[in-house]
Amino acid sequence: MKMNTKYIFIALLLSLSLNFSWAQAPKGSVLIKNGTVLTVTNGTLENTDVLVENGIIKQIGQNLSAPSGVMTVDATGKYVMPGIIDAHSHIALDVVNEATSPIVAEVRMKDVVNPYEIGIYRALAGGVTISHAMHGSANVVGGQNATLKHRWGMNNPTDIIMQDAPRTIKFALGENPTRVHGRGNGQQPRTRMGVEAILRNGFNEAIQYKKAWADYNQAKSQKGNTAVAPEYNERLQTLADILDGKIIIHCHSYRADEIYMLINVARDFGIKKLVFQHTNEGFKVAPEIAEYTMGASVFADWWAYKFEVYYSTAFNAAILHQNGAITSINSDSAELIRHLYHEAAKTQRYGGLTDDEALAMITINPAKQLGIEDKVGSLEEGKQGDVVIFEGHPLSSYAIPQMTFVDGIKYFDIKEDSDDQRQRISPTETVEPILLSEENHRCMQDTEHLFETASALFQMNQ
Amino acid sequence: MKRFNKTFLTFLIALLPILSWAQIDGEFIKPQGGKFLLKNATVHTITKGVMANTSILIEDGKIAKMGSNLTADGAEEIDCSGLVIYPGMIDSGTTLGLVEVNSVPETVDYQEIGNVTPNMQALTAVNPNSEAIPVTRVSGVTTTLAVPQGGLFSGTAALINLVGYTPDQMFAGFKGVVMNFPSSARRGRWDRRSDDDIKKDNEKALKDANELWEKAISYNELISKGAELEYYPEIAQLAKVVSGELALIIEVNAASDIQNAIKWTEGKNARFIFSGVKEGWRVADEIAKSKIPVITGPVQDLPSRESDRYDAAYSNAGKMAKAGVKVALRTNESENVRNLPFHAAFAAAYGMGKEEAWKAVTINPAEIFGLQDQLGSIEEGKIANLIVATDDPFETRAQIMHVFINGFRIPLSNRHIRLYQEFLDRSPGLKTN
Structure with missing residues (x-):
């Protein structure tokens, strides 16, 4: 009897561990018929079908027929576009900032992913299938971000992480890191000089760390060696991985001078994988951003909420794009993420971009900046089946997303939207809280203890 | 030669602004x-x-x-x-001109210290040369309500046209005292008050409001009978609400608060306007019955409750209009008031319809502000x-x-x-x- 229990226990453990290792994101099939297909990379196709099989776009063409058992969706009179990608988001994260040191490269957002956050469903209702869940902007070198696929309804955080996306890390320049550390913690950096020094010091330390390991590995191969391994350091290892081109930097930045500074630092250290985030003054150094980096991910029209964005322009995206920089439009907000198609459309008011150029800003361009352009970001055969169906052209202010598919599975359908879409209801709150000023902007969340008043915090959150 | 140079130089200097700021x-x-x-x-x-x-x-x-x-x-x-x-479009609730850079306190002029400050004049603090004004008007927004924030009675809002070099040149003919109706909702996640504390705070705020209202009535009566009273600017300003000279703009958002605010206005003789009204769709019929007009927005906003449908804020204006409420829209923005047409488009798409959405940024606010013969x-x-x-x-x-x-x-x-x-x-x- 005792033996039996033990065996059952072991069997249970085994099955559990197997379940975890087998846990795989679901994939589906769907045939979307007769839509106006906005491929983004290959123009617009009228009266065209899109067939997704097992999560992959199998065929785009006319008069396709659904394999048996595959759901057909009639998109006559509707627009079909690739799933929208948000290159800057903080939804589905339990915490945002580890504000304890100017460099916290060892921190990983994939450890704090919350698959139950209603923000995921609301983003799907805006046609967004992928978001870049970023660390906050409290540190010069922040934590490593997670690229999420919005598979609403999964219980395991692993299942909403895009496992085949490359590693990315958050950097931040300017007011936020200097305020948190220089003013909040009384340590460097307090100025933009200090920000550069933190970066150069960090990368030089990482070079020494790399060398110590290289020396050890070489010594180890000698016969009869007595070499002792250097102490493993996750923080420095991550910086070393950046130097080795294994991680894409996504850097919170506003002013042209600080953007230019990081371009110089990156060039000095041979770093090529660099994307600027926010980049409100990117337009002033657009030729440099185009020449030396993977471009900029910007707001459509946010400005003047803090001093370092006072001298900015809503024409930023258009100027960057026309200068040849890869440009995307992001949300950084649980509200704005729901209408990125509309934010992208503002590049037509401010700069007269074409439909394809505007749509690229929320599809293929952010895909390039996240290193996933071979998998998503356009409607092409062989890519992942992330698709949105719109009533009205997505760049019209009156457009309404109707259905959103991730890997061929429908996660949002406006006709099935129920009065309560929550996955988990708080057991401790008997009355549902009413929040009038929802925290839209979480870039500085979890740094509250450093500031005295709620209003200071509010202003900082902006 | 020298003379020619001088003339040429003058000519160049005269041309310079055109050349560099074409x-x-x-x-x-x-x-x-x-x-x-x-x-x-x-x-x-x-x-x-x-x-x-x-x-x-x-x-x-x-x-x-x-x-x-x-x-x-x-x-x-x-x-x-x-x-x-x-x-031209009218944005019926903004801080445009009252702030230049939100994170720089020296440039923030929409919130005065004190809980009862109805005498604070938004029009005084409007900066006619704010960089945000030319940014706003090229979008087609020509008129905005400058609204003071905070406290129980924040101050006096003023409608301005976005042209002119003095506040008086900009003034468009409407002023209203702003009241923040005691709110049962949390101000944000950082608001850690217990439910009981919120309730107590609200009861006290409402008691204060009622006492102030009574004082304003007495003040108004005495003044109209020719009494000479001590200088009391707060009550003097509220007396103008009681007398009907100024409207009272009541910021109220949660459904139960809206119901309480409707009750609070019953039997009171004044021109009431509700503002915010984020959960108006839950009690739209009651608002319609009260005949109190509504300024609502932002439209591009998150739902107030997690359980709400994702489009609760998009569809709110349309639902109230359908119930028979007179609805005007606001962005509640400062530097991005220029997005008013897009907020209106979202309201139109999510149930309001284009025609009604246009009214909500033109004739409806004009009527609510009593300026329908002008705007x-x-x-x-x-x-x-x-x-x-x-x-x-x-x-x-x-x-x-x-x-x-x-x-x-x-x-x-x-x-x-x-x-x-x-x-x-x-x-x-x-x-x-």
Whole structure:
């Protein structure tokens, strides 16, 4: 009897561990018929079908027929576009900032992913299938971000992480890191000089760390060696991985001078994988951003909420794009993420971009900046089946997303939207809280203890 | 030779502003007064339908004449064929002009210290030269309500036209005292008060409000009987609400608070306007029955409760309008009031319809503010607040071609546009040579 229990226990453990290792994101099939297909990379196709099989776009063409058992969706009179990608988001994260040191490269957002956050469903209702869940902007070198696929309804955080996306890390320049550390913690950096020094010091330390390991590995191969391994350091290892081109930097930045500074630092250290985030003054150094980096991910029209964005322009995206920089439009907000198609459309008011150029800003361009352009970001055969169906052209202010598919599975359908879409209801709150000023902007969340008043915090959150 | 140089230099200096700050249309840098004839446009009057091939004569700041065969008679002619004309849009709740940079306290002028400060005048703190004003008006928003924030009675809001160099030149004819109705909702996640504490705070706030109201009634009665009273600016200002001289704009959002606010107004003799009204859709019929008009927004906003449908804020204005509430829209923005047309488009798409959405940014606010004979539609005799566009101004692809405010032709330029002109093709570019 005792033996039996033990065996059952072991069997249970085994099955559990197997379940975890087998846990795989679901994939589906769907045939979307007769839509106006906005491929983004290959123009617009009228009266065209899109067939997704097992999560992959199998065929785009006319008069396709659904394999048996595959759901057909009639998109006559509707627009079909690739799933929208948000290159800057903080939804589905339990915490945002580890504000304890100017460099916290060892921190990983994939450890704090919350698959139950209603923000995921609301983003799907805006046609967004992928978001870049970023660390906050409290540190010069922040934590490593997670690229999420919005598979609403999964219980395991692993299942909403895009496992085949490359590693990315958050950097931040300017007011936020200097305020948190220089003013909040009384340590460097307090100025933009200090920000550069933190970066150069960090990368030089990482070079020494790399060398110590290289020396050890070489010594180890000698016969009869007595070499002792250097102490493993996750923080420095991550910086070393950046130097080795294994991680894409996504850097919170506003002013042209600080953007230019990081371009110089990156060039000095041979770093090529660099994307600027926010980049409100990117337009002033657009030729440099185009020449030396993977471009900029910007707001459509946010400005003047803090001093370092006072001298900015809503024409930023258009100027960057026309200068040849890869440009995307992001949300950084649980509200704005729901209408990125509309934010992208503002590049037509401010700069007269074409439909394809505007749509690229929320599809293929952010895909390039996240290193996933071979998998998503356009409607092409062989890519992942992330698709949105719109009533009205997505760049019209009156457009309404109707259905959103991730890997061929429908996660949002406006006709099935129920009065309560929550996955988990708080057991401790008997009355549902009413929040009038929802925290839209979480870039500085979890740094509250450093500031005295709620209003200071509010202003900082902006 | 020397003389020639001097003349040439003067000429160059005179030209310099034009060269370095050339407008998109290359014409002028300051608002132009005068007589204008906008020729052959499709005119969306809002109140009198759509008029094809119609011209509008602007004179003395007013819409002097409308018709198909108007003669210029000395007016500057502006060809508008193929273009549409709408009334300038009104944003019924903003902090535009009251703040320059939100995170820099020295530039924030919308919130005074104190809980009862109805005498604080938003109009005084409006900066006519705020960078955000030219950024706003090129989008077709010509008129905004400048609203003070915070406390129980925040101050006195003022409607302004976005042209002029003094607040008085900008003033558009409406003022209202702002009250924040005691709120049962949390201010944000950082608001850690217990439910009991919130309830106690609210009861105290409402008691305060009632006492102040009684004082205002007494004050008003005594004054009207010719009494000479001690200087009491807060109550003197509230007395103007009680007497009906000023409206009371009540910021209220949660459904139960809206119901309480309706009850609170019953039996009180004043002009009430509700503002915010985020959960108005839950109690739309009750608001309609109360006949209190509503200023709601932002439309592009998150639902107030996690369980709400994702489009609760998008569809709120439409649901209230359908129930029979008179609805005006606001962005509640400062630097991005320019997005009002897009908020209106979202309201239109999510149930309000374009026609009603246009009313919510034109004639409805004009009526709510008691200025329907001056603003909110294109009719002869009204103030010339007009926008000329290539297409439906709610669409991002539309370009706004001309803006008139108070009859002044507005330069279509601002810092955003100037930066575009300077940096689109920067010189020097990547290389210095």
